[in-house]
Amino acid sequence: xxxxxxxxxxxxxxxxxxxxxxxxxxxxxxxxxxxxxxxxxxxxxxxxxxxxxxxxxxxxxxxxxxxxxxxxxxxxxxxxxxxxxxxxxxxxxxxxxxxxxxxxxxxxxxxxxxxxxxxxxxxxxxxxxxxxxxxxxxxxxxxxxxxxxxxxxxxxxxxxxxxxxxxxxxxxxxxxxxxxxxxxxxxxxxxxxxxxxxxxxxxxxxxxxxxxxxxxxxxxxxxxxxxxxxxxxxxxxxxxxxxxxxxxxxxxxxxxxxxxxxxxxxxxxxxxxxxxxxxxxxxxxxxxxxxxxxxxxxxxxxxxxxxxxxxxxxxxxxxxxxxxxxxxxxxxxxxxxxxxxxxxxxxxxxxxxxxxxxxxxxxxxxxxxxxxxxxxxxxxxxxxxxxxxxxxxxxxxxxxxxxxxxxxxxxx
Amino acid sequence: xxxxxxxxxxxxxxxxxxxxxxxxxxxxxxxxxxxxxxxxxxxxxxxxxxxx
Numbered sequence: 001x002x003x004x005x006x007x008x009x010x011x012x013x014x015x016x017x018x019x020x021x022x023x024x025x026x027x028x029x030x031x032x033x034x035x036x037x038x039x040x041x042x043x044x045x046x047x048x049x050x051x052x053x054x055x056x057x058x059x060x061x062x063x064x065x066x067x068x069x070x071x072x073x074x075x076x077x078x079x080x081x082x083x084x085x086x087x088x089x090x091x092x093x094x095x096x097x098x099x100x101x102x103x104x105x106x107x108x109x110x111x112x113x114x115x116x117x118x119x120x121x122x123x124x125x126x127x128x129x130x131x132x133x134x135x136x137x138x139x140x141x142x143x144x145x146x147x148x149x150x151x152x153x154x155x156x157x158x159x160x161x162x163x164x165x166x167x168x169x170x171x172x173x174x175x176x177x178x179x180x181x182x183x184x185x186x187x188x189x190x191x192x193x194x195x196x197x198x199x200x201x202x203x204x205x206x207x208x209x210x211x212x213x214x215x216x217x218x219x220x221x222x223x224x225x226x227x228x229x230x231x232x233x234x235x236x237x238x239x240x241x242x243x244x245x246x247x248x249x250x251x252x253x254x255x256x257x258x259x260x261x262x263x264x265x266x267x268x269x270x271x272x273x274x275x276x277x278x279x280x281x282x283x284x285x286x287x288x289x290x291x292x293x294x295x296x297x298x299x300x301x302x303x304x305x306x307x308x309x310x311x312x313x314x315x316x317x318x319x320x321x322x323x324x325x326x327x328x329x330x331x332x333x334x335x336x337x338x339x340x341x342x343x344x345x346x347x348x349x350x351x352x353x354x355x356x357x358x359x360x361x362x363x364x365x366x367x368x369x370x371x372x373x374x375x376x377x378x379x380x381x382x383x384x385x386x387x388x389x390x391x392x393x394x395x396x397x398x399x400x401x402x403x404x405x406x407x408x409x410x411x412x
Numbered sequence: 413x414x415x416x417x418x419x420x421x422x423x424x425x426x427x428x429x430x431x432x433x434x435x436x437x438x439x440x441x442x443x444x445x446x447x448x449x450x451x452x453x454x455x456x457x458x459x460x461x462x463x464x
Contacts, residue, residue: 382452
């Protein structure tokens with residue numbers, strides 16, 4: 001019999017546990033998830049629905065009840081903090097003082113929000129969103145304010161801004177980069193998104209750096225480096241993440257920005273694996289859900305049988321909904337950057353329509369679609385994903401791909 | 413027919429509604445979705461879903 005221990009009950013931890021439970025060779029194998037939060041796993045995107053008031057009971061956010069884990073042979077320990085990892089003795093220490101021996105361990109401790117060193121960021125009314133507890137605090141506070149400021153116009157910032165807007169306050173988003181969603185869109189696409197968001201009642205400022213949160217003890221206003229001031233009694237930082245790698249570091253594992261893993265998701269310590277936001281692979285912390293699930297699956301496979309799976313990276317594909325608009329950024333959607341590195345020749349076809357609120361962009365290499373951005377076009381996004389995945393030859397139709405009346409399905 | 417939930421984003425596939433944007437007719441059971449069908453909200457595969 002073997003004991004598989006997983007630290008962290010987020011998407012990476014639960015994905016790995018599920019695969020382990022599915023494939024564990026013996027009924028006497030044990031699978032433990034140690035979760036610092038007092039709740040079973042919940043998909044984090046649901047936190048926006050919770051803040052927006054679309055879901056009120058926190059139980060409705062849980063992916064499955066605890067009984068589901070039991071049935072699968074997964075022991076999900078709530079509110080259980082691991083305080084020490086001893087890889088030499090294959091042993092964990094819990095906050096309670098209990099020792100947990102393991103055969104294979106997965107670090108899936110995730111990340112915490114990064115709060116930049118801005119003057120006044122310790123005032124009441126200043127938040128960052130990561131956990132259900134954060135969401136509950138934000139939701140409660142949002143009910144009593146008229147204006148909110150979200151610092152960061154990336155994926156999480158915009159989703160949170162939209163959720164806050166639904167909860168009541170007026171919301172102003174301040175983004176440091178020159179356009180919104182700098183990681184998922186290009187300038188043309190961001191312009192269309194901006195129009196959509198403004199239509200939903202969000203105010204947006206790009207190319208601005210916040211340098212102070214003003215107010216007595218509570219946040220009242222936010223000031224930028226150029227001296228602009230925005231009212232906001234609730235201030236929410238959405239400025240990226242930092243790995244929660246302290247446990248790994250203290251255990252003497254190789255930690256750079258995150259716990260360094262190889263292509264089997266092994267850390268520098270024997271029988272200790274890492275996946276998700278805490279893992280650093282080839283110098284990168286992906287910080288996106290598809291990478292967390294891909295890595296968790298590879299880790300689980302290798303925990304069961306060493307060398308049975310290899311992680312080769314995750315394309316930065318994201319699909320999200322902002323203000324009801326679907327943003328699909330697929331494959332190599334911003335080839336300018338990839339181009340410089342690879343030197344291959346790409347062709348890009350695009351069509352933007354701010355009034356109708358859509359954006360289509362296809363990146364074609366050697367007659368095949370290798371990347372796409374589809375804004376507010378879920379049907380075309382679904383088709384584009386299939387075109388990319390199946391590597392279909394579109395060379396005869398490149399000029400028509402973005403046309404209103406062109407049916408992408410006819411290519412499949 | 414059962415509803416299925418995406419582990420990653422919480423999207424619920426309801427066979428009564430299907431996934432018209434993804435070319436799936438209403439009335440299609442989860443089991444009958446094509447193997448390369450992806451979650452319309454977050455883009456992960458069928459294997460990331462669990463029956464409710």
